[in-house]
Structures are given as structure tokens and as C-alpha cells.
Amino acid sequence: MLASMYELGKLWVQKENMETINIVLDSDKLKNTNKVLFVDMNIDENGEINYDCVTLEDYSKKKNLNYLYKKGSSRGTNLSPSSLITEPNTTFDIKFIKWFKDNAKNDELINKSLEAIDENKDDILSEITHIYDELSSDDKRNVLLTIRFNTNDKTYYLNDYDIFKNLLLEKATEKSYKSGSKKSIGESTCYLCNEYKEVYGLVPGYVGLTFGTADKPGNTPNFNITEQWKQSGICKDCILYLEAGKKFVEKYLNFSEFGLRYYVIPTFFFNKKEVFDELYEDILEIENKRKYSDMVEKEDEFAEIVEELNDVLEFKFLYYEINNSSFKIIGYIESVIPSWLQQIYQTQQKVKSLPLFNENNMKIIFGEKNSGDFISRIKNNNKNYPLNEYNWYLGLLRDFISFNENKYYMELVNSIMTSNKIDYDFILKKIMDKIRSNWRNEEFEFMKINIFKSLHLMIFLNDLKLFRGEKTMKIGEATSPENILDTLDDPAKKACFLLGVLTRKLTLIQFKQLGSTPFVKKLWGLNLDYDKIKQLYVKVIDKLTEYNSFHYYGDIEEEITLNLAIADEKWNLNKNETSYYFVLGYTVGKDFKLNKEGENNE
Structure with missing residues (x-):
């Protein structure tokens, strides 16, 4: 690094x-500065220094070198006489005069300046205060106080004297x-x-x-x-x-995403100068766009740059936090190549555009309230941060890995961005923890949203071939809610899914007849395994028979029986998988119909 x-x-x-x-x-810390107050000193032909006046000028970014602004301790002086004014008297005494007192023994120019300032300090402070008080509230927020010298009709700034630069460099x-x-x-x-x-x-x-x-x-x-x-x-x-490299990434490659701040650090393999020049020009183009439009997102534009790069460089991602001005590295991802980032971006676009998640299917599942595919529907209403086409997988991952679990989140992000395998069961457990919480709190609409968030995330990881072992999530091949059944590659998954569908239909009948759904309390809080699935199957059939509705769903019951019989020989789903496929069926169950000729309509 x-x-x-x-x-x-x-x-x-x-x-x-x-x-x-x-x-x-620290020139970037002056970006909100509008005004500069100069304490003007005259140097006569004998080298004597006298106070002249205090002059107000507009701040100019082009003159940053003249100001030599470098922040120091909050309780002490800066590393040059230049200071941003908090209160005129405080800044003048603690930052400005004290700097000259601390450094007077180092050089005659500084010593003579101190004598002139000290002799006229009341007048200087009076002028500074008067000019500062006359400024508008906007201009007052970041006023820079500094010094300059006039001799033989020429003006000399701090940068024109080696002593000021050398002291600053030494202290810095x-x-x-x-x-x-x-x-x-x-x-x-x-x-x-x-x-x-x-x-x-x-x-x-x-x-x-x-x-x-x-x-x-x-x-x-x-x-x-x-x-x-x-x-x-x-x-x-x-x-x-x-230090220049650190300032470069702070200025141009410093991002914030889903509760974490991070730097992107490029490493060049060959033709280093040419590749850097190309990257730098693209970065400057982003900055120019952002000057004219607040709608241009830095992260989006960087992703577009990455899409044009070849693997002549790699990126390192350094995640950090700042507490009480202390910089702490909390995560580090090495060797991320552009082609893999491009594949991540393309896979997100592919998953987002799958037929299962299109507008027509979303209207079936979520109603007519919003338009567009699923990601478009939730991108501005995501709980923590808005999503976009380049980062939605991170947003969904963050939804299932809480902020007090940053360690796990960082490990997963590291694995994804470096194309390393991920534990399927760990991800599914985190998903089910969230969904069970929704279920316990009767947040059924949130549960539905989280099911579709999890589908996007799991299909995305599956398509990137990131799951360790043989477990897969092939639901992305589905074109509609009904078609999900055809994509399931295991009779146990099919049995759980269809039982979820049938349970949902039972609760709809209950609500229509009773105005409530007492049966949901018999689902063990969605902590299901093979034995509970078999028990639940019997209970659902009995209840449907009690409501004289079993004959409507004989085809679904037949499929459940068939798949349970096949899966009975080897039930290979753990509790979280069993529960997940059940609740997936429950979520889409309202409008689900088997694709069978001559089926009964509700």
C-alpha cells in the first residue's frame, strides 16, 4: 500500500x-474561504520593519502558495502565521502573534516582524476586528488572516521567503x-x-x-x-x-458508501506515466462535471471510468474511519482489477433486468403504487442509503449485515471484490435473521421487500460463481412468480416453496372469513426443518378441508406430496434453507397458480 x-x-x-x-x-481546507485579511508590513531601505495597515482582499485559489496555510494543533499555532479566524482577538493572540513569538529566535526577519507587531498590536487588532465585523455572515465563516511585506514598491508573500517555507516543512x-x-x-x-x-x-x-x-x-x-x-x-x-499520494486520493478518489468511507488507490503495472495521465484526465473531467451539476455522483462517474479501463492497473480499497481527528484503517482490499469490477457492474445490470423482476411482475407482487423494476422501486427509499446501478449489491448486503457487524461486512465485500468464494449458508442465515425479525414484528410488507432484496443478492452472487461448494441459487432463470417452481433444482426446495404457497392461500381464506390470520402463529417463527414441514403440511390440509377449500388446490397438494416423497430419502436442506424457500412461496403465493391444464381457478 x-x-x-x-x-x-x-x-x-x-x-x-x-x-x-x-x-x-492544507489548501483544500480553504475551499470555503471568501476573504483574506493581510497584516501589511513595510520594510525600509535599512531593513527595518514597520506596521502599515490591515488590508481586505478576495480569496484566490491561485494564490494558495502565497498564503502558506497549514493547520496545526487546535490549542496551539498553525505551521505558518496564516490562520482562519474564529474570533478576531483569539486568533490574533493565540495563532498569529504566538507563531512569531515561538519562532523569533530562528530568523531576524521573524524577530523584527514580531517587534513591529507587538508594538502596534492594539491598532492591528482594532483594524482586524472592525473589518471583520463589517463582513456579511457568509463571508465571516472562513476569513484567513495572514501577513505580507512591502518594499521598493514590491509585495512579498510568505512563500517568497525560504525561512517561512523551511520552518513549515520542518514542523510538518x-x-x-x-x-x-x-x-x-x-x-x-x-x-x-x-x-x-x-x-x-x-x-x-x-x-x-x-x-x-x-x-x-x-x-x-x-x-x-x-x-x-x-x-x-x-x-x-x-x-x-x-503525502502527495494521500492528498491525491483524498481529493479525487475518496468515497462514502453505505456507512463506510474509503479510498481507491490505483497501482500501475506498466506504461505507468501514460496510464496515470489517462486516468487523471478522466478524473478531472468528473470534477468539472460536478462543478456544473449536483446530480453527477462521484461514485457513478468513477464506475464509468473503470468500465473503459484495461487490466494495465489494479485498485486497492482502503476503508477508514475518523474519530476525534484520528485516522484509523478498518479494512483493506488488494488486487482488484478493472475487468472484475466491470463484471460486477454488468452482472448487477443483468440481474436487475431479469424478467422475474420486471415491472409487470412487480405490479403483481407489490401492486400498482410504483413503476419500474424492483431496484428502481426501492433505490431512493432504501433504509440506509440510495442505490444505483453500480452499487446496489453493496446496499442490499448492508441491509442484511448490520452496522455493528462491520467486520463481517468488510470480509464479504473483500471476497466479492477479489473474486474469492463466499459461504452460502452464512449469507442465508443473515437473510433469514432479518426476515424472521419482520415476521415476529408482523412487518409483512417489509418481509416481502426483503425477500426480493435477498433474491437479487443471492442471484447476483450465484451468477458471479462466488458461492463455496455446490450450493446454488438458480431462481434468476424464472420469468414470472409461477415459473419460480420450474427453476428449483431440488424436490425439497419445491416442497417447501409449494407449502409456502398453500399456506399463503390458507391465510387469505382465513382473513376473508375471520378478519384475521391465526394460522400464522403456528409456523414456529419461520424456524422450519423437515419434521416441521411435514407437520405443517398436515395442518394446512386439515384447515383447508375445514374451510371447504381443499378441492381448489388439489394440484398444489399433489405436487407437495410427490416432492416430499422424493425428498424423504435425503432431505438436504438446513433450517435456514427450508425456511427461506417456504417464505419465498408464502410471499408470491397470493397470485400463484400451477401451470397445469384444466386447473381450478379461485
């Missing part, structure tokens, strides 16, 4: 001919080798560029790209943090490329 981020940063820096100092600046990279009073520095071969030079030992943690932390003794050589540089020391030049 470090090597990929380093390479990406180096390509970006070279492509943009980027200055070193630009890499470490300090955490790459320093932890408290301890330092991890040595002479060795750099882990990234393979050159022998001074290297630092705490770089991954400084950049925010490590699973372990060097402040824990077990993660350091000889249990000593000062020797960490011996393990994977990185030189100063490579630190900046790493």
Missing part, C-alpha cells in the same frame, strides 16, 4: 510540476520521526526509493497509512521506538511523495 501511494504521489507531483511546499499545504514532517521526546532517525536504505540516506521511522503513522502504531512496544524492533527506522525507514523526499 505504501509503495502504491508513493508511486501515485510521485506521478502526480511530476505531472503538475508541483513545488515541494505545495504538497504539505516532525511526526515522521518524533514521538514525544523520542526520535527515530538513522542512516539506511530507504524502503521506497532504495537509496541509502537519512531515513525516518514513524512515516506510515505520520501519513496515516498504517494498521499498527509505533507507539506500541510490540510493533517496534527490540521493543524500542527509536529503532523503528531499521524496520522500514523512509527518506525525506519519499515522505513528500507519500
Whole structure:
């Protein structure tokens, strides 16, 4: 991962001919800034510095280098005199003047500036406050306070002086080798560029790209943090490329999906410069589209880029969370190639467009309220996040794997995106846990929706051949609810499905005659196995006979009897499978009819 981020940063820096100092600046944090307040200082011919005035100007993104903005500690100064104003007096005292006090001994220019500021601090603060108070509420939100110098009719900004840049760079990279009073520095071969030079030992943690932390003794050589540089020391030049790579993915390849935030990190196999240039141009085109339309989704556009790529690169997906400004990696997926992502996208489109899920069948199952196929119906009403054609499988997976089970969710996403096998029984258990919860809470409409969500998900995984072992979900071959029976490849599945259909028809008769459905309480909370299926079969037949309705469904009863007899020799469904096929039949049972000549109509 470090090597990929380093390479990406180096390509970006070279492509943009980027200055070193630009890499470490927090310029993106000024994107909502409208105004800049300059404390203007005059330098006379003798090199003496005097305060002139406070000047208000419009913020310009093109002048970010002049501002040298780099955020520091929330309780201390920034890494340059430039600071965003919270309250004029607080920012002026704690951020602005204090920076000069802390660094006065480093350079004569800084020391003389401090003397001039200190001598006129009341006037300077008064002007800052007056100008700030006159601003509109929108402009006040992010006002930048900084300093510049005028001499011989020329204006010089912080970036024009090496001392300001060098101090910023030194302070910015300090955490790459320093932890408290301890330092991890040595002479060795750099882990990234393979050159022998001074290297630092705490770089991954400084950049925010490590699973372990060097402040824990077990993660350091000889249990000593000062020797960490011996393990994977990185030189100063490579630190900046790493930071550039991190900023690239933060700016362009930083996504949020279904409760998780993640970076996409490309790794180039060959023709690296050409492939990067092509990818970068496509990314910039996305950014330009987003400037003019809020409807352009970053994730959708990235997926469209992937669809055009060949396997000349691969992607790494780094999932993370930020708590109290602390960056923590929670998951990492390696070696995802474009062709596999393309197959995932295409399979989603194929499953979404299956005849079983088309508008006509959805109207039969869910009524006329909404139009379109199933995914179109639920995409904007999904419980957690809207779905789209590129990510709906993740949304449905998240519906069955709760937020307090992120570990399992991450493992499944990892398996899917790297084409590794998945445990069929684990997925089905999670699905049935949700459906049983719906059943217990009498959320029958939600249960119906979750059945069709699960069908989409299971067919999708089946079509990608991701299930471990011999278990399959071939229902995707069905063209209508009635046709589901013909796609089931096992007599036990057929028996469960048809018993679910018959049970649904019984509850409809009950509701018509009694205004309630007491029989649903006899279904063991949808915890069914072979013995309970046989018991339930007898109970359903008895009840239908009691309501003088058995003769309507003799053909269904005949099929159940036949399939139960065949399956009796070897019942190979576990509780979750038995329950799933039963509840699937129950869900579509209202309008289900066997495709038999001369069947009785209700």
C-alpha cells in the first residue's frame, strides 16, 4: 500500500510540476474561504520593519502558495502565521502573534516582524476586528488572516521567503520521526526509493497509512521506538511523495458508501506515466462535471471510468474511519482489477433486468403504487442509503449485515471484490435473521421487500460463481412468480416453496372469513426443518378441508406430496434453507397458480 501511494504521489507531483511546499499545504481546507485579511508590513531601505495597515482582499485559489496555510494543533499555532479566524482577538493572540513569538529566535526577519507587531498590536487588532465585523455572515465563516511585506514598491508573500517555507516543512514532517521526546532517525536504505540516506521511522503513522502504531512496544524492533527506522525507514523526499499520494486520493478518489468511507488507490503495472495521465484526465473531467451539476455522483462517474479501463492497473480499497481527528484503517482490499469490477457492474445490470423482476411482475407482487423494476422501486427509499446501478449489491448486503457487524461486512465485500468464494449458508442465515425479525414484528410488507432484496443478492452472487461448494441459487432463470417452481433444482426446495404457497392461500381464506390470520402463529417463527414441514403440511390440509377449500388446490397438494416423497430419502436442506424457500412461496403465493391444464381457478 505504501509503495502504491508513493508511486501515485510521485506521478502526480511530476505531472503538475508541483513545488515541494505545495504538497504539505492544507489548501483544500480553504475551499470555503471568501476573504483574506493581510497584516501589511513595510520594510525600509535599512531593513527595518514597520506596521502599515490591515488590508481586505478576495480569496484566490491561485494564490494558495502565497498564503502558506497549514493547520496545526487546535490549542496551539498553525505551521505558518496564516490562520482562519474564529474570533478576531483569539486568533490574533493565540495563532498569529504566538507563531512569531515561538519562532523569533530562528530568523531576524521573524524577530523584527514580531517587534513591529507587538508594538502596534492594539491598532492591528482594532483594524482586524472592525473589518471583520463589517463582513456579511457568509463571508465571516472562513476569513484567513495572514501577513505580507512591502518594499521598493514590491509585495512579498510568505512563500517568497525560504525561512517561512523551511520552518513549515520542518514542523510538518516532525511526526515522521518524533514521538514525544523520542526520535527515530538513522542512516539506511530507504524502503521506497532504495537509496541509502537519512531515513525516518514513524512515516506510515505520520501519513496515516498504517494498521499498527509505533507507539506500541510490540510493533517496534527490540521493543524500542527509536529503532523503528531499521524496520522500514523512509527518506525525506519519499515522505513528500507519500503525502502527495494521500492528498491525491483524498481529493479525487475518496468515497462514502453505505456507512463506510474509503479510498481507491490505483497501482500501475506498466506504461505507468501514460496510464496515470489517462486516468487523471478522466478524473478531472468528473470534477468539472460536478462543478456544473449536483446530480453527477462521484461514485457513478468513477464506475464509468473503470468500465473503459484495461487490466494495465489494479485498485486497492482502503476503508477508514475518523474519530476525534484520528485516522484509523478498518479494512483493506488488494488486487482488484478493472475487468472484475466491470463484471460486477454488468452482472448487477443483468440481474436487475431479469424478467422475474420486471415491472409487470412487480405490479403483481407489490401492486400498482410504483413503476419500474424492483431496484428502481426501492433505490431512493432504501433504509440506509440510495442505490444505483453500480452499487446496489453493496446496499442490499448492508441491509442484511448490520452496522455493528462491520467486520463481517468488510470480509464479504473483500471476497466479492477479489473474486474469492463466499459461504452460502452464512449469507442465508443473515437473510433469514432479518426476515424472521419482520415476521415476529408482523412487518409483512417489509418481509416481502426483503425477500426480493435477498433474491437479487443471492442471484447476483450465484451468477458471479462466488458461492463455496455446490450450493446454488438458480431462481434468476424464472420469468414470472409461477415459473419460480420450474427453476428449483431440488424436490425439497419445491416442497417447501409449494407449502409456502398453500399456506399463503390458507391465510387469505382465513382473513376473508375471520378478519384475521391465526394460522400464522403456528409456523414456529419461520424456524422450519423437515419434521416441521411435514407437520405443517398436515395442518394446512386439515384447515383447508375445514374451510371447504381443499378441492381448489388439489394440484398444489399433489405436487407437495410427490416432492416430499422424493425428498424423504435425503432431505438436504438446513433450517435456514427450508425456511427461506417456504417464505419465498408464502410471499408470491397470493397470485400463484400451477401451470397445469384444466386447473381450478379461485
